[in-house]
């Protein structure tokens with residue numbers, strides 16, 4: 027584990043540190059995180075520009091190497107979500123906007139394969155600062171299937 031705290035922020039050297047960060051901050055939760063997945067583009071690159079917001083109800087990512095555009099969890103909706111051009115770009119405290127993307131889920135108590143909670147973890151590839159940029163309650167019965175749509 028190479029998590030490091032500096033002031034109010036946590037820094038890490040790999041996507042696994044993002045997972046370790048969630049384990050740490052949720053260690054006293056009755057529903058601690060159980061599953062996680064890092065997004066890697068089919069081209070092999072793992073850095074993305076991420077756009078979206080809670081009010082907008084949508085998040086999407088663009089690969090910094092091949093420009094492939096993906097709407098997060100697009101398949102989850104009965105009406106598939108389409109790419110939007112009006113979503114704000116997520117920014118790090120260093121103003122960087124290229125991140126490794128890590129999804130973390132926490133199951134319902136007594137059902138370890140489920141995904142009650144979802145957390146969107148991002149790690150800035152410039153300054154290495156990481157954190158939770160969004161969370162919601164998908165109430166999904168299969169965490170692996172849910173995370174596959176990230």
Ligand SMILES: [Zn+2]
Nearest residue numbers: 067069089092
């Ligand atoms: Zn790519």
Ligand SMILES: [Zn+2]
Nearest residue numbers: 118120150153
């Ligand atoms: Zn940064």
